[in-house]
Amino acid sequence: MKTAILALGIFLGSISAYAQKASLFKPLRYDEDWSKMKRDSSAGSYDKIKFIPLAKHQKLPYLSLGGEVRYQYFYLKNEDWGDAIPDKDGFLLTRFLGHADWHLNKHLRAFVQLQSSMANSRLQPSIVEENPLDLHQAFVEAKWNTSSQTTLTTRIGRQELSYGSQRLVAVREAPNNRMAFDALKLIYQQKNFKSDAFYSHPVANKAGIFDDHFNENAKFWGLYSVINHAPVLNNIDFYYLGIWKKTATLVAGKGEELRHSVGTRIWKTSGAWQYDFEGVYQFGTFQDKTIRAWTVSSNTTFQKDEWRLKPKFGLKTEAISGDENPNDNRVETFNPLYPKGAYFGLAALIGPSNLFDIHPSIDLELTDRLNWGMDYDIFWRLSKHDGIYAPNMSVIYAGKNTEEKFIGTQLAMDFNYQLNPFVYLRLEATWFASGPFIQAESAGKDIFMTALTTQVKF
Known part of the structure; x- marks a missing residue:
């Protein structure tokens, strides 16, 4: 442990002088471009791992190395509203990511990333909390410039996918194991237009070493397009997403699922007023039943940089359909x-199915590096005949013991400290006050969670 702390200290010292000129890290690490860096006699150790030329006096080919170390301490009181085995000491989640990005020439590249996630002192770790060591990403990519402003890219292999507001497709950053897909992806991009077409199998994490094999039990495909700088609406996403699962579980039953989602998103991320409006309609089959589901959401924020502490006021709300009769077709x-x-926060107590929620928030910039935020979420079941679900669509409570709709309220508060572009600290606490539905379906206790996150990227 002392050796690891000493090594971390030496690393942080070596990069502190570089922090001011470092480009921001991307949510998808393969989107980072370090080709503009040139190795010279004055380059520091950090420069040398971000841009490693593989031919003398040439920009290409080159290799770039990077990674992440994250520690998260959690303490939960009354986990699962009192239904889980009590854990008096809390637990520590650790995640290590390391990648190599090889650019052979201006058309071809290969990207490989390993992931190791551990749940220390966790009584019953889930599969998204512990996965000792596995191949997280490994793909090859070919890119062509069809014109001065148009590119066409083909990417094949294991890779992360993330689209829009991440309401439907995300890298699963907050849980310990990030999400990946074995996929073929085509990317077409012009100046203000981008469209992705993909076909994939989601990787099913297993709790061993290098055992996350190809998953034949689920398929995921789609087309996602984005128009930027559109008149009046600013930015528009429109998409189709298809999913097939050999076995899916709902309150309505268990069986094969084929589901299609069509949706659109209108958004703006500049100026005092910012917004994100989205609507999705789903259809398909589950067992021998017909799927008809939907969601609409609104996320609006207002911020004035001229005001003291630069307060940012937000209001989210969404309606997400639930089953009105589990026994019909x-x-x-x-x-x-x-x-x-x-x-709905790091506590991740409820997923976005069969819900109506109202979610006001406020954020303050206490210093250039320190932010404080608070949000309050109020949850109801949209349908009293359906249950509530986890983010992975597993049934939490089926709701067969009550017709109460009010689930409860969640108050969360956090402090975020960005020491430099590499080091990030976050302290947060969440209080979930159980409503009549939770009290009828479980032990009904209020949940308290606190967490401390330390993350280093390089």
């Missing part, structure tokens, strides 16, 4: 597909 439970794991 129609399924109306919305499937969020592969959403961000911490959909």
Whole structure:
């Protein structure tokens, strides 16, 4: 342990002088471009791992190395509303990511990333919390410039996917194991237009070493397009996503699922007023039943940089369909597909199915590096005949013991400290006050969670 701390200290010292000129890390690490860096006699150790030329006096080919170390301490009181085995000491989640990005020439590249996630002192770790060592990403990519402003890219292999607001397709950053897909992906991009077409099999994590093999029990495909700088609406996403699962579980039953999602998103991320409006309609089959599900969401924020502490006020709200009659020939439970794991905060207590919620928030910039945020979420079941689900669509409570709709309220608070572009600290706490539905379906205790996250990227 002392050796690891000493090595981390030496690393942080070596990169501190570089922090001011480092480009921001991307949510998808393969999107980073370090080709502009040139190795010279004055380059530091960090420069040398981000841009390693593989031929003398040439920009290409080159190799770039990077990674991440993340520690998260969690303490939960009354986990699963008192239904889980009590854990008095809390637990520590650790995640290590390391990647190599090889650019052979201006057309061809290969990207490989390993992931190791451990749940220390966790009584019953889930598969998204512990996966000792596995191949997380490994793909090859070919890119062509069909004109001065148009590119066409083909990417094949294991890779992360992330689209839009991450309500439906995300890398699952907050949980310990990030999400990956074995996929073939085509990317067409012009100046203000981008369109991705993909076919994939989601990787099913297993709790061993290098055992996350090809998953034949689920398929995921789609077309996702984005128009930027559109008149009046600013930015528009429109998409189709298809999913097939050999076995899916809902309150309505268990069986084969084929589901299609069509949706659109209108968004703006500049100026004092910012917004994100999205609507999705789903259809298909579950067992021998017909799927008809939907969701609409709104996320609006207002911020004035001229004001002291630069307060940012936000209001989210969404309605997400649930099944009105589990015994008929129609399924109306919305499937969020592969959403961000911490959909309603790091506590990740509830997933986005059969819900109506109102979610105000406020954020303050206490210093250039320190932010404080608070949000309050109020949850109801949209249908009293359907249950509530986890973000991965597993049934939490089926709701067969009550017709109560009010689930409860969640108050969360956090401090975020960005020491430099490499080091990030976050302290947060969440209080979930159980409503009549939770009290009828479980032990009904209020949940308290606190977490401390330390993350280093390089």
